Amino acid sequence: MERRVFIKNTAASIALLSMGLPISCKNVNSKKITILHTNDVHSHVEPFGPNEGKKSNKGGIARRAALIQNLRSTSPNTLLFDAGDIFQGTPYFNYFEGELEFKLMSMMKYDAATIGNHDFDNGITGLHKQMPHAKFDFISSNYDFKNTILNEVVHPYKIYFKDGIKIGVFGLGVQLDGLVSPEYYKETKYLNPVEITQDITNILKQEKKCDLIICLSHLGYEYENQNKISDISLAKKTKNIDLIIGGHTHTFLEKPTQVLNSAGETVLVNQVGCHGIYLGKIDFYFENKHKFFSSEVIGV
C-alpha cells in the first residue's frame, strides 16, 4: 500500500515535472528571435531586368514577400525592419510618391523603419502624406521633429515583445544639412547620435529592462574621415547595443561585422547593400545564465 502511494505520488511529481518544468523552463532556457531586415530599397518594386549587370534578374518585392513568409513559418518569433531610404529610385516613387512602397511593406508586416535622407525627397510633407499607408512604426531618435508635422508621429524608440523577450528598438538618421535641402526637412533638428544613443540605450536597458537592443541606422557603415559618425564608430563609442542594422552607404556585407563597444562587449553591425537584392537575417538565441535545470533534475 505504502509502496503504491509512493509510486503514484512519484508518478504525479514526475508528471508535474515533465508537464510544468521542462515546458516552461525549456522556453526560458532557449528562445529564438529572428530579425529580418532591408535597407536602401529605393522604390525597387519589381525585379531588375535581364540587362542590369550584376543586378540582373535579382530583387523584387513579390519574391522578398515569399521569402519572408517562408522564414516566418519556421521562425514564428520574427521582427522585420528597414533602415531607411525606402523612397526614390524608380518611377514608382516619382509617380505614386511612396504610397505603393508603404502599402507593400505593410502587407509584408514590417514592424518598423527608420527615416533615410531620400525619404525626405518629396519634403517632410510628402513623407507625412504617405504615412497613413504604413501599418508599421517609424522610429527616429536623433531627428527632433518637435516643430514639424511629424511631431509625435515618429517614435524615439519602441519596445516589442516576442516569446517573453523584450526587444528595444531605436533609430538614427544621417546629418541632413548638405544632403537634403532645408526647405525639404524644414524645422527637423539633427541631434548628436552618440549622445542620443547613450541616453536611449540607458532607458531601454536600465529602466525598461530590454533583453535585446537594436539600432536602425541610416548613418552609413564607415567613412575614411574618422570624425564622421558611422555605424562602426557608433558601435565602438557606445554600449548596450546588440545589433546595428545599417543603411545609407549601400554596403553589402556577407555577414555582420563584429565590433567591441566601450564596455568590451560585442556589437553586430549588418547592412545588405541596396535595392532589395538581399534580405538580412539574424537569429538570436537566448539561454538562461543559471543552469539549475540539469543539477536539480538529477537530484530528484
Add this chain to the structure above:
Amino acid sequence: MRLNSLNIILLIFLLFSCNNAEYTKKNHAQNILIDSDLKPNLEIKSFIEPYKKELDSSMGKVLSFSNQTYTKSDGELNTALGNMMADAVFELTSPIFKKKYSVDIDAVLLNHGGIRSALSKGLITRESAFKIMPFENEIVVVKIKGVYIKEMLDYLINQKKAHPISGMELEIEKNGTPKKFLINGKNLDLNKHYFIATSDYLFNGGDRMDFFKKNKEYYEINYKIRDLLIDYFELKDTLNISSDNRFVYTN
C-alpha cells in the same frame, strides 16, 4: 515524508529556474540573396499589377519631337546626342547651382558609356528619357583645381572618345598633341579652381575618371540626370541638336 521533500525541491526549482530572466545571447546570421529561384508571392504580385499598368501608360507621355534618329556613335569626338546631354546638364544645372551657391558652373563632363540608348526619330516620351538614362545617377558639381583639369584634359586626349562635354573646346592633332583648349571661353589657369558638373557615378571613380576624386569639395544638387533630361525635353517643342567643334581633330 520523502514525498514532501521531493515536492519542496520541485517548488524551489520552479521558483528559481523560471523567474530568472537573465540571458546569455548567441546569434547566427545569414544575408540571403533574392533571385529568380524564389517564386513570387502572388498576392503581392497582383497588388502591384494595377500600379504597374498605370505607370507603363504614363511612360508614354509625349515630351518633345525629334526630326532624326541620333546615336552615340554618330561622330568621332563629339556627337549630337552627347552634346545635347552635356548642354542640357549645363543649361538646367547652372541656375540651380548659382541660386544655391552664387557661383557659375564652368563646364560639364559626362561619359560616353553613360548614354544607354539611341534617341529615335519621332515622338520623345518619358520612356525615351528612361532608355537613354536608366540609372539613378545624380548631378554633382565638383570644385576642381586647375592641375586636375589638366589631368582631365589628358584623360580626354588619351581616350579619344566622344565623352559628352559642354563649356569646353578642345582641338587635338591625330597624335594627341593639343592645339587648343578653352574652358568657359578662356585658357586653362593651373592655379585657379573650376566648377565642373558631372554625375555622381563619375565623381566616385566611374570610368577611371580619377581626377574627380582628388578633389574634396563637391556639391550635391539632388537632380537625377534622367529627371533633368525629362525637364529639358519638356522645354523643347522640337529637338534641334547637332555635332559641332567642341572636341575635334585639327585639319
